[in-house]
Amino acid sequence: MRVVSISVNGLEQAVGKGFFDWIAGQDADVICVQDHRMRAYEVEDRQLVPEGYEAYFIDGENNEDGGVGIYTRHFPKAIMYGFANEQADREGRFIQADFDKVSVACVLAPCALGLEDDPIGGDDLTVLDRKDDFMDAFGVHMQKTLRKRRQFIVCANLQSAHHVTDASPRYHKLDVSGFLPHERAWLDRLFEEMGSIDAFRDINKQSNQFTWWPEWAAGWRKQSxxxxxxxxATPGIRKTIQDGWIDDDTRFSDHAPVVMDYDIEIGF
Structure with a gap:
């Protein structure tokens, strides 16, 4: 089974830049799309579904919140829209497809980079507070997920990097969301205390393996x-991981796709 995760900064613009042509050459079973920035019904209405795939999408109350979706070549047994967190579900941040032997979820965390102290709403909350609230709620959801007997793959743009090897040196010196100590500590809990598997890092220990180049970071597709x-992945997936890479030659958005191969038969 091949699973792709990609944050597109708007699905329609990504398709205009050749996203579906790229998909046609990937032989992927499941493609998780974050940040599609449109109404879910528009995906079908505007024919934004690659040939041979079914589409399942969720949007937020505001298109700018992003929204997530799943393209799959295999009909799922069930689709779960949201994870029972009011704020996250209103913003369209989670969708899950259940197949026979594995569930695949798609997740988009709020971005606070450069907006950390900006107020939001009328409760003296900041953009960083909103992101932290989401991460806390998603962490609780992951704890519940890890207690279940079935296996899960969660494709997520978490808007945060974990180790120093996951961020270029300029981020080590900046006090910005995405590499703050408490954000990295949250990832410590996810991958070390809870026992979740960072599937890509499980097989690739190299440095300079980046997936996002913010517009203000000079050096597109370089070391910024x-x-x-x-x-x-849940622990039972670890033994099935076969290969994985970041396709940083793409130009659909300022994120690169993460492609992973698993020794899992997804069909029935």
């Missing part, structure tokens, strides 16, 4: 990136 896009 940060790895914020993950395929998070």
């Amino acid at each position: 990136g940060i790895r914020v896009d993950y395929q998070i």
